[in-house]
Amino acid sequence: MYVLDANVFISAHRGYYDFDLAPSFWKSLVSHASQNNICSIDKIQDEIISPNPKEKDPDRLHLWSAENFKDYFEKTDSLDVIESYAEIQQWAYNNPQFTASAKDEFARNADAWLIAYAKSKQHTLVTHEAYNPEMKKRILIPVVCREFNVNYVNTFEMLRNLQVSF
Numbered sequence: 439m440y441v442l443d444a445n446v447f448i449s450a451h452r453g454y455y456d457f458d459l460a461p462s463f464w465k466s467l468v469s470h471a472s473q474n475n476i477c478s479i480d481k482i483q484d485e486i487i488s489p490n491p492k493e494k495d496p497d498r499l500h501l502w503s504a505e506n507f508k509d510y511f512e513k514t515d516s517l518d519v520i521e522s523y524a525e526i527q528q529w530a531y532n533n534p535q536f537t538a539s540a541k542d543e544f545a546r547n548a549d550a551w552l553i554a555y556a557k558s559k560q561h562t563l564v565t566h567e568a569y570n571p572e573m574k575k576r577i578l579i580p581v582v583c584r585e586f587n588v589n590y591v592n593t594f595e596m597l598r599n600l601q602v603s604f
Contacts, residue, residue: 481548
């Protein structure tokens, strides 16, 4: 099972797999989600569907997510996820490598929840972030994944592994 980061949806929508360019990409996400091959989490749903205060109308990603993927955003309120989340946040907080602002951002965004969900459910996390162990100003998903033995791949690796072709 793959659990998707917000940047998988956002990068596709804003670039290489926009809805009008590659509708089969979006259909494949729904198809694989309905087969229990992929999902995301409620905190990612909040990032995607929450209205941007600068925009009056929801964008196409917001509308697509609400109409087509809403049943595949899993809850993060189970005890195993919460315990993993606490462990990950404690590690980040105690890690002298990261700046205070990096720790604050990590505590506010969905990344730690996403990693905790993948860890506790033994899923593979899908993200566009690259591994950079020297980064100090941001706590990157792949760095945390390696620390906690969580498998991660990018969108293209996931699509290949699921044998998706367009």
